[in-house]
Amino acid sequence: MRKGFIISLAFKNLFRYTRRTIITSIAIAVGIAFFIWIDGWMKGIEKESERNTIQYETGSAQIMDRTYWDERDFLPLRFTLNHPDSMLEVLKENNIPATKRITFSAEVYFGDVSKQIKCIGINPETDNAVFNFKDEKVLLPSSRYLRANRDEIMIGRDLAENLGIDLDAFITADSETGTRPEAELKFRTRLGAYQTLTVKVVAVYNTPNPVINKAIGMIPLDIASSVLEMNGSVTEIAMLFPPWEDVNERIKGVAALFANTKDDLTVMDWKNLSGNPNIMEGKSKFLNIFLFLIFVIAAVGISNTLLMAVFERIREIGMMRALGMKDSSIRLAFLFESAGIGLIGSVVGLAIGAVLNYFMVTYGLDFTELMGSMDFGYRIYGVFRATWNPQTMVTAFLLGIISSIIISFLPSSRALKMEVTECLRYQ
Amino acid sequence: MLKKIFLITMMTLLALEGLSAITADEIIKRLEQNEGSMEASCTIQITDSLGTKTKSFNYTKSAKGDMMLEFTNIEEKGQKILRLEDEIYLYFPDAEEIIHLQGESLKDSVMGSDFSYEDLTKENKFENKYRAVLEGEEDIDGFPCYKVVATAKSRDVVYPKQILWVDKKLFAYRKAEMFAGSGKMLKEMFVREIKVVSGKSVPTYMEMRDPLKKNNKTVFIIKNLKVDMDIPDSVFSLEELSW
Structure with missing residues (x-):
């Protein structure tokens, strides 16, 4: 038929x-x-x-000391990358955007309120190569991005609200001449001694990442390094890979670049860094x-x-x-x-x-x-x-x-x- | 002539004063002489902006400094903390598990109080960690005290500076202030009651507060105090911890 x-x-x-x-x-x-x-x-x-x-929390991957990674819940400043600048040079030669950071635990005090936060020392010059905090859409009006060597802090919108910072007054004040709220940070130095730092809140960010808005504060890296007595060392180097590339392959490549260093390093992808994969x-x-x-x-x-x-x-x-x-x-x-x-x-x-x-x-x-x-x-x-x-x-x-x-x-x-x-x- | 006599008298008095003057190190040594084995029932009242929480525990300490703490309040009943030299172990009866605290975890607060686990491990003697200077005498709550300013000898000491007010008669703290490296006061402790048991002065009612925080206070009360006991070493063992 x-x-x-x-x-x-x-x-x-x-x-x-x-x-x-x-x-x-x-x-x-x-x-x-x-x-x-x-x-x-x-x-x-x-x-x-x-x-x-990737854009606000971890980058594509991070390099850190293996023991730091093992004890990451406590953010131990004793296990650090001791030669970050030479490592950044190597990454630059391989066209990998990267920035160094110091992550530490701190208690932030504002008026009658205090909150336990994760504080990050960022390099205002290079952090933008990996992270997106300089974006005008992310910063609330009247915010100013961090400047090096100043006692200042950027915090998330949710944290600012929880601390009781008057955001209406903040966004209407002039970013340069207006009154900026002052907060007190309490933390332990690399060697374990208590230290405090009075910081001006110069920016409040509202990222699409709730974890970052809720419990993260950022201060200039040089200030963090000085008050924490880090002697030039950092806790991590964050990197950004093109989104179309296989992160695992890139991680293998980065690990190979530092295979001959004396330090016991590990390279972790964003999935591991942000929680249990x-x-x-x-x-x-x-x-x-x-x-x-x-x-x-x-x-x-x-x-x-x-x-x-x-x-x-x-x-x-x-x-x-x-x-x-x-x-x-x-x-x-x-x-x-x-x-x-x-x-x-x-x-x-x-x-x-x-x-x-x-x-x-x-x-x-x-x-x-x-x-x-x-x-x-x-x-x-x-x-x-x-x-x-x-x-x-x-x-x-x-x-x-x-x-x-x-x-x-x-x-x-x-x-x-x-x-x-x-x-x-x-x- | 009168001038000469006055001068000689003054110099003699000053010399005698110098001979009898106590040094800061001696004050610290006398303070530490009050340490020893101890058994007590303790209560901690933690007050913050959310209200007041009360925790109670039995406290046993050996002469060499080992310590066992067993919570008796409902929420933490049966939980134990054991200090052996510089090691801290926690026992949770619900999980039947012993946790060895080390490294950074020692910085955690004990049950949300102003004390950290690290505070419990302070085995290193005060005189080894601090350079003490006697700054004078002051009354605290009407009790005459020596004011001792202690500065850390190294940068790994938790509080880079402390000011202590030590009771002149009992050689026990009446007040203490702890400072950060920046000079900001972090803790302020008042001892409201000192009991003398078997010749040892033991603070039995202490109030601690964090000056950076408003509306917070940790009150530490010691009851049923016994000192200088013979406590067998087996009390301070991992077997006893999980028993």
Whole structure:
């Protein structure tokens, strides 16, 4: 039998049973649209969290002393990089943007309030090569970026609010001549003695990373080095790699650059630096399982409607077989018809998914009120934005068609196993 | 002639004053002579902006300085802290686990108080860490005291400077101030009550506050005090800790 006839038959069947075609296509379309929407959403959260971690918290990777890394929870200043400048030279020769930092634990006092924070000594000249704090969008109005060799501090918006700093007064005062709030830092020097430092709050930043806004303060590196008695050593060197490059490969390359140094160094990627990488992998697996469940639910819906479509036409199948049409041709006609339903559903699903994703990419969903300051591990605030994921869109489109074909195979096989007379008598 | 007699009398008095004058090192030595084995029930009241928390514990200390602390308040009941020389071990009965504190973790606060675990390990003698100078005499709460200014001999000492007011009669602290390297006062301690037991003066009611923080205070009260006891070494062991 000619293929053209079978395709034509399948095509006619598609529109002969318009209501069923529409219902089945809608089931496929909803499944695919939902799949694209959720995947784009989840990927968006992951991507934004990654971007916010790298740009404001860790850089792509950091070099540090191995013992410092092992005891990182306590930020021990005894285990440091003793020759950071020569290391930065090596990185510069290899075109890797890098900056040195000193991270230490401190207690910040403002008026009646005190908070335990992580304080970072940053080099105002070079920190911008890796991190994004100089961005005008990040600094609140009237803020001024840190200047070297001055007793001043930049703090996050949430920390400023928790300390009771009047942000309305802050943003309306002149950044150079206006009154800046003064805070007191208490910390331990490298050798363990208590030290304090009175600092002027010159900038309040509002990054998209809640961890950074909540409990981080930044002071000029030279001031930090002096008050902590670091003698030129630092706790870490942060680096930035191009986003399209494989971080693990770059880390191997950086480790090789310092393989012959006497110091026991380690190079850690942003995932390790921002928390337990196993937790992140676990979250990723959870998302994949979630997406798989969405697919299964959609597949069950499709199979149900296709199953009904085949069984309501068993008498028709019996008649075609009685007229001499081969079983293989009847099956092929059903598969083509299912592929057609899958194609219509996939096109519509792709379109709806793309529209939903467009709104999620452009505007996102604001859960700020609902979530408040709840920490769920990702470095984002309550506004969830999606990202475009062409790979998932193509996969979902093809899955819609292929799964329709596969799902229709079973009921059509069952109908074809019946005797012709049985088919004709089927009620 | 009268002038001569006056001059000789004055010089003699000054010389006698010099002979009888106590030095800062001697004051510190007398202070440390009050140390020894001890058993007591203690209470810490920690007050901050959120309110007051009370913790209680039994305290046992050997003559050589080993120490066992067992919490008796409901929240931390059964938790123990053992100090052996310069080592600190914690025991948590719920987890049935012993944790060895070392390195940077010693800087953590003991149960949210103004004391750190490091404060518990201060085995190194005061005179080894500080250069003490007697700056005069002052009354604290009506008690005449020696005012001793102690400056750290090295840069690894936790408080680079301390000022101590030592009771002239009992040779125990009446007041202490601890300073950061910048000169800012970090802790201020008042001893409101000193008990003399078996010839040893022991502060039994202390108030400590952080001058940088408003509305905070840690009160340390010692009750049922016994000193100079014979305490077997087995009390200060890891077996006893997890028992």
